[in-house]
Amino acid sequence: MTAQIQKAAPKPEPTEGDAPDRREIRAVILGLMIVLGLGAIDQSIVATALPRIVSDLGGVTHLSWVVSAYVLASTSTMPLYGKLSDQYGRKPMIYAAILIFLLGSVLSGMAQTLLQLIIFRAIQGLGAGGLMPLAQIIIGDLVPPAKRGRNQGSIVAVFAVCSILGPIVGGIITDLLSWHWIFYVNLPIGAVALVMIGRALKRPHQARSRRIDYLGAVLLTACTTGFLLALALGGNEWAWNSPQIIGLATGALVLGILFVLHIRHEPEPVLPLDLFRNRLFVVACVVLALTFMGMLGATLFFPLFFQMVMGVSPSRSGLLTGPLMIGVVISSIVNGRVLLQRSGRYKPAQLFGLTLATVAFAVLAWAAATSQGFGIIEPSVFALGLGLGLVMPNMTIAVQNALPYAHRGVGTATLAFFRSLGGLIGVTGSGAILAYRVRQATGPSGSLDMSSLTESGLRQLATASPEAHAAAIALYRHAIAMTFATGTAIVAVALVVLLFLPELPLRTHHGDGAQPAR
Template sequence: MNGRLEGRALWTVFAALMLGMFLAALDQTIVSTALPTIVGDLGGLNHLSWVVTSYLLASTVSTPLYGKLGDMVGRKPVFLVAILIFLAGSMLAGLSQSMTELIGFRALQGIGAGGLMVSAQAIIADIVPPRERGRYMGLIGSVFALASVAGPLLGGFLVDSLSWRWVFYVNLPVGALAVLIVVTRLHLHTPTVRHKIDLLGAALLSAGVASLILVTTWGGSQYAWGSTTIFGLAVAGVLLLVAFVWQETRAPEPILPLGLFRSRVFAVSNAMGFTIGMAMFGAIVFIPLYLQLVYGASPTSSGLRLLPLMAGLLVAAIASGRIISRIGRYKIFPIVGTAVLVLGMFLLSRLGVGTAPWLASVYMAVVGIGIGLVMQVLVLVVQNDVQPRDIGVATSTATFFRSMGGSFGVAIFGTIFATRLADQLAQLPRSVTARLGSGVHLQPEQAKQLPPLVHADFLQAFAQSLHGVFLWGMAIAAIPAVLAWLLKEVPLRTTVAPVAEASSEEALAGATPEPRLQQPAVRRAGAAP
């Protein structure tokens, strides 16, 4: 293939990358509606949460490693390895005969998923200049929005129509199509310089991140926050990450070059990603619970009722991406997006037992618009800020900080909610609290069985507790709203890689620079969707 990918060839490859990312995002949510059926078939109720946790843990831990590997050995082979691992995990998960096997194969899926998320976005950075990349990043944001809604719906349909095993088998034909397109249509330069992988750094980072994610997953549920297990994991996680930072200062080729954080753009963008992840994931996880308890919606119906939020995210992400590509400036979008997110969190804090469904939909749409205006823009910003040799690391770091922020957000807001709910219930008569216990683990179906007066008291206590969660979400969302003003606007490059740097790197590698990496971007009619 001569020259840079353009027109139909570019959109064909982009579609394959989107399919890969869609599968990875879909498998975060598609299992939820199948869990009761899986337990009925395989047993292992006590380990049920690990079906979700193992996937989250493996995908988050593997994210930084894939970014560095892509920079070192080439993104196409890394993407193909990731999707093959993901598909192998999907097939084996579908064939599982015990809960232990399913948890292990879900972890294998997660290892592949971490590479799909990072490699796909890094490949887009290889084939599309930053100035044009906004429109594509907007579409990537829409993939996550679609997957979050489609996951529970598709999972429920497959369980009802076929079997829970098809929740995993459905990935195989879609993934095979993505592999075929990438193998035959995507031609990227593969570095020829020999690299030394920082294995110790990778091990320290993986162990440290795993420990902290287990703290946020287990704290307040399996173990009390003050328990020896949680305290030990927290201390171990912090010490391992300190050791990782020390290792990165002395490694010839660090997994995460700490020098990148000397750039204000890189540091501010990742700080924003972390805090937005906290506010977004931490608060939004309670919206389906509100819909189920207050409006009596089924799990599937509550997924559909999230459509306004996802529609707001989708429209804002695509529109902002197209505008960025047109004007070549991005700073206004994080500023406006974070301000809208703060407003959206405040509006969610006004949700009550008597709130009309249409008004709740408006509030959710506002939150979606705020997220859509800022989330994918941050990835574009860090990619534009670093040298092409660090694109993979920059992409994986942005994804990693957002995921870690989400994990901490879910844990922190879960604790806030549980504490406030316990305080609210303590104010009710003993005859009511005797039926409710702590109230935290009360399922929507159980709540419906309560006597009318007890049910009404519980809903009021639940709504009051949610107010605090969303107000804290608003406070945390205010942090990136301030940081957005500190974000320096760096002109978006109109080439995929600076000619001088690409030439010097290729000369060192003893290879010839590929023309597609040096040609300036040409605005093409009909290139955008």
């Protein structure tokens, strides 16, 4: 009878010191993968529907802000999510991030004007800013660093696959239903993620200081937003030396100085200065910022290069870009399941990855400048993905391994913030380089201008004389080759900085102040 009563008794709730079992870890990670897939697809699914959105809402001159508003909002809120998760726990913040994201999705689907859509996409981005960092933080709480490679690799793989599927899914939904449903489709997926995380993530949280640095949060968000707006608007809406851009940059600088002065005297700052006294953390932020600056700055022009210079169709250009993400997926999985788990070291794989990425970028720059074919270009694109897939998962593990539990959330989120910031700078810088080369080659009164980057421009070039067509191809070939060469230089600098990354032994348990997820 006693045995029957014990057997029927419900399983006790886990306590703070209990290690999570494999079943709990798998259930939580599955829910987090759905969340990550939601955020990754949403970044790319909208691009396919932009022409239909323009035809319905108009406002083509401000269309880019449908994407920019989302990216700016998500990037600027990443450190705040990390800090709040350290204070209030992971579970409440992942709930808040998902719910805000879903609210923005509903509002975006209901938008009647382009201005409404831009505002609602910014709301959606406010929630998206917590999805990737919080997923990495929760996994860091559940799985010790020495055993975390497989899980972090799976996260990168999911993000990469969903980024590939996004444009395909967006096209299908837009054609079969309408562009409104690319936002509504988030609702059932988000609901499933909420239920799975709510049922699986049962780690209790330790009571901590509930003091919130409201002033620091406002200063950090305003400084970041001003800087990102200057990057997004400079060279597009206004010239780089215009009063508007200078004013934005100056305002961001002043706010940044005020923020630093504030957190030096704040007992619970939103971004602790102790983080930047940790050499590993500083090196990691610089390496990831430079890596994504070079990668996004150059890979942004892969479709343009394939369509304009190589003469392939838009649909085929998407397939030709696929090897980049395939390489990221393969290396992320192999890194987590083989390299990191067997060696217990994160730095050798990163050194090899950045070396491979630097060589691949250099080959791409040479191939673009010298009119090489797909036999050289496609293996280089694949090798670039292989190299980059070894960097991000290992860097996240290295940072989480080096930081105490009290700073793990804000440290992981700040690392993600610098990664996104580097990518934004890379995209802006590469666009400026391309525009400069085009203007330099054609002159202010030239017959070719940046409108050639649009689909109508491509059609216009196709009907031009053979001499003009050949001149345009040569112009863009060398301009894009310069962006690849710039990417090579930036990733090479990241490789040099990586040499200074300390390699600490990976913990095999949640010691050194680490505690279970909360």
